[in-house]
Amino acid sequence: MGLIRKRYFLFLFNVYWFLVLPMTDADNTELIYKGCAEQKLQDPSGIFSQNLKSLLDSLVSVSQSGKRVFFTTTSGEGQNVVMGLYQCRGDLSDSACYDCVSKVPDLLDKLCGKVVAARIQLIGCYLRYEIVGFKQVPETQLLYKVCGSKKASYDDGFEERRESAFGMVESGVKNTGNLFYTGSYQSLYVLGQCEGDLAKDDCGDCVKSAEDQAKAQCGDSISAQIYLHKCSISYSFYYKKGSSTSSSPGRAIEKIFSFPCFVVLTMYYTCVSSLPGEKRSLDTQRTVALAVGGFAALGFLIVCLLCLKSVLKKKGDKY
Template identity: 60%
Template sequence: MKTITALNYDASSTRWLHIKQENKLFKNKLEFLFFSFFFFFFFFNRIHTAYKLLIKVSENLTKKNVTFFPISQMGILRTKQTLSFLILLNFSSLVFTTDNTNVVYKGCSEQKLGQQSSVNLQTLLSSLVAASGQKTFAATTTGDGQNAVTGVYQCRGDLSASDCYLCISKIPSKISKLCGDVAAARIQLNGCYLRYEVVGFRQVPQTQLLYKVCGSKKVNDGVGFEAKRDSAFGMVENGVKSGNLFYTGSYSSLYVLGQCESSLGNDDCGNCVKSAEEQAKLECGDSISAQIYLFSCFISYSFYPNGVSTTSSSSGSGGNPHTERTVALAVGGVAAFGFLIVCLMFLKSVLKKRNHGKY
């Protein structure tokens, strides 16, 4: 009797242990699936972001021919050594983020601000940042007499007010870091710019060339590049005059963008953009891409000799839909493969635990 009781007890105890072990495995599986699900989407998002980052870096690496031009008395990188150093700094920043707040170029005067003008500048910057949450362009003056400071900001025409605010709000700290307490400065980011100056500071012509970037790769004109570029430039020139001083579009695989400062009239904007186009031809020639920044307007273009899957003369983004779909498929495949490997490893672990439970 005792032996039977002992056997029944051992059997019950063993069964209870197995049930407890199975329930524990089931609980771990739920937890693992939950974290695997979270990891999958996190991994997919990081890979996709990293791929877009690498694409952006590669695009910037092709733009090697960079030149700064002085704005009146604003000492903008007068030596090649200084320029090279800034390019390295910008590239280091680009490695970590490629958004609208990346610095394109800076212009800083050599003249310093007086104490009262410095106070007025801080008030001015705060006012401009606050306004950027409501509109994409504003100009204002703070202070009186010789201590007054005037400032202007503008965001790219395709940015919303909230994105404009995020862009402009980064500039005050960049002014402090890149220029210091100077009488005039201009900071151009990818998505916006802000400039200020003390009253009476020497003015600059609207069509003064401030900055250029020419793609290092050249185009074989056997594809009719010059004719396509001239046609696209004509679209930009007409577009800015009839489209709120901003235009983006494409023509035969050549993507273009142009924008004028909102203080300009339509005709002045058209003339400014035309000057920028002439500078692009003169400075960049048959480069596959270019960015030209004048004092009151800028243009950019990128040419895809092999074509893109879809083109539109009024494209708002200037992106390559075929490339984006290819990226999505490639990244999805990589993420799915990685997730499959993790699942197989988990399955192997579960089977091992179950085999151990039989002993």
């Protein structure tokens, strides 16, 4: 009984491993882009470096307090002042915000070195700094874009849905307290956010500029990320009754077989291991034959159906 119980718990653990862990969210500390000024920091006295370190320490400390999604501050005096800020995505928890911001100082040093201004954009946050007198860029300056490779079909109503979703974002960022909005409209997920010191109307104008950039830069891509100096937007379109656009025959087969096969084999191993020796041998041969034959037949059927679907779709696209 003890052996059976141990293998039963092993089975439950493997179910958790295959079901729960793949569902975790994307890493909020993953790098999206870096922006490093070309001008190196001339600092023979070390004052700027000291002020920059104090600035970064202050930003990380405030993010750890869990009270602010956006924070800006300065360090130093006179001509040695360094200004900096961080902003976390509006739907992040306090701990996730801190985890994100705390990763940036090391990345700044590794990716940019000692420069007069820099910006690091991660999935969940960004941090930037600049020395006093650094040339300012417009609020709607395009900094970075990511356009999805998959294009919308002519008959799926993508452009109309995107226009409606964009309207929701423009209104949403102005009507929320933290200049952040996320929502969906007819299978199109959209997110928008402005830097925390923007006025509401300016935020709406910035988001509108980001939307225009998305149309101009990404065209009919069904997903995009647009980063301007003071705001950003992103969207992803899921079609065919909510199925993800990342779906493919290969991924479909993987999803169908990976977990069920593992569960069946684990259950089989658990049950058979508890049988007497002779019966276990006979049942092993019979079960293996049935399992292999059954999954082979099921796999062949699924592949045939997927191929047929692909052929029909290609024929339909010709007309």
